[in-house]
Amino acid sequence: MREVPVEQAVGLVLAHDMTQIVPGKFKGAAFRKGHVIQEEDISRLYDMGKRHIYVMEIDAGELHEDEAAVRMATALAGQGVLLAPVHEGKVVLKAATSGMLWVDKRRVTEMNEIDEISIATKKPYSHVDAGESVAGLRPIPLVIAEEKIAHVERMAREAVGGMAMIDVLPYKPQCIHLVTTGSEIASGRVQDQSGPILREKMARYGLGIAQQVFVGDDTSDIEQAIRSAHAAGATLICVTGGMSVDPDDRTPLAIRNSASQVVSYGTPVLPGSMLMLAYLRETVIFGLPGAVIFDSKTSFDLLLPRVLAGIAITKKDIAQLGVGGWLNA
Numbered sequence: 001m002r003e004v005p006v007e008q009a010v011g012l013v014l015a016h017d018m019t020q021i022v023p024g025k026f027k028g029a030a031f032r033k034g035h036v037i038q039e040e041d042i043s044r045l046y047d048m049g050k051r052h053i054y055v056m057e058i059d060a061g062e063l064h065e066d067e068a069a070v071r072m073a074t075a076l077a078g079q080g081v082l083l084a085p086v087h088e089g090k091v092v093l094k095a096a097t098s099g100m101l102w103v104d105k106r107r108v109t110e111m112n113e114i115d116e117i118s119i120a121t122k123k124p125y126s127h128v129d130a131g132e133s134v135a136g137l138r139p140i141p142l143v144i145a146e147e148k149i150a151h152v153e154r155m156a157r158e159a160v161g162g163m164a165m166i167d168v169l170p171y172k173p174q175c176i177h178l179v180t181t182g183s184e185i186a187s188g189r190v191q192d193q194s195g196p197i198l199r200e201k202m203a204r205y206g207l208g209i210a211q212q213v214f215v216g217d218d219t220s221d222i223e224q225a226i227r228s229a230h231a232a233g234a235t236l237i238c239v240t241g242g243m244s245v246d247p248d249d250r251t252p253l254a255i256r257n258s259a260s261q262v263v264s265y266g267t268p269v270l271p272g273s274m275l276m277l278a279y280l281r282e283t284v285i286f287g288l289p290g291a292v293i294f295d296s297k298t299s300f301d302l303l304l305p306r307v308l309a310g311i312a313i314t315k316k317d318i319a320q321l322g323v324g325g326w327l328n329a
């Protein structure tokens with residue numbers, strides 16, 4: 001700590017909180033510990049009766065929290081991510097567009113293992129809207145060793161595959177087709193709910209439904225509907241109904257017969273455990289079980305943003321949903 005005249009303190013760092021009291025109007029911290037004194041602060045300091053203040057020494061090889069936070073944020077932020085102005089040693093990263101939040105989970109975890117580094121993100125692969133905060137980061141102390149920040153910067157430079165540590169990936173244009181199975185729906189005995197519900201879900205991501213067809217419970221009819229949707233240019237086909245074990249449940253077999261690759265039948269998520277994911281060349285096929293129509297959040301909601309962002313999903317990705325995959329309260 002060093003004592004300096006107020007008029008020589010611009011650019012220096014305040015060593016402690018400074019309380020201002022204006023009788024009947026204000027009592028509180030006028031300036032916080034760690035504040036970097038600005039030109040316009042001088043007259044307020046005079047008003048508070050200050051002629052000298054204590055400032056903090058920042059040695060060579062050390063950084064003030066604000067500078068450290070900005071350097072970390074700049075190193076971590078990739079496409080679709082903006083930095084909010086630094087405030088009290090913290091920078092918030094915001095989504096510049098809507099899309100899927102990508103986080104390099106392994107490297108960010110390694111960064112958080114560095115003592116005095118704190119990086120908090122929203123859940124990777126989740127949907128974010130433009131303007132939404134996606135992460136906040138800060139060094140823990142007011143003054144931090146520069147080497148720690150340089151270490152974070154070096155790790156961030158190791159990013160691969162064109163991604164940074166934290167990106168918001170915009171959704172690719174989609175042509176979405178629905179294949180609604182079930183004789184009770186096709187015959188009109190039960191009014192279709194999958195259409196309205198999936199339409200509303202997709203609308204939240206700014207997407208519409210190109211076409212919906214109704215088929216019964218016949219395997220070859222369902223297969224035919226999937227192939228027709230693919231031929232018509234569908235990039236995403238959602239098949240609802242008939243996903244479980246009743247004799248009339250033909251959807252998994254129909255998807256298997258028409259797909260070029262089945263990633264998984266079954267997901268370790270409840271609700272939505274009977275979900276199936278397959279590909280017909282580039283086209284994604286979802287077999288959606290009853291829960292997707294009857295529950296607001298299911299396995300489908302966990303997988304949909306990354307499908308829309310054009311990220312291929314593997315069996316391992318699906319297996320990783322299990323821990324934390326019990327979604328009901």
Ligand SMILES: Nc1nc2c(c(=O)[nH]1)N[C@H]1C(S)=C(S)[C@@H](COP(=O)(O)OP(=O)(O)OC[C@H]3O[C@@H](n4cnc5c(N)ncnc54)[C@H](O)[C@@H]3O)O[C@H]1N2
Pocket residue numbers: 180181182184185190191192193194195240241242243244245246249272273274288289290291293
């Ligand atoms: N013994 C077992 N029973 C059940 C299992 C299981 O593995 N073993 N799985 C359970 C799970 S999980 C689900 S989810 C449900 C039903 O799954 P399905 O995808 O096979 O659904 P459906 O049998 O076709 O329909 C269930 C119910 O919902 C109505 N429905 C279906 N589609 C629509 C629609 N588009 N609009 C309105 N209503 C619809 C349908 O008429 C049925 O009443 O099975 C559990 N049981």
Ligand code: MOO
Pocket residue numbers: 269270271272273274275289290291292
């Ligand atoms: O697969 Mo069911 O959709 O878990 O409830």
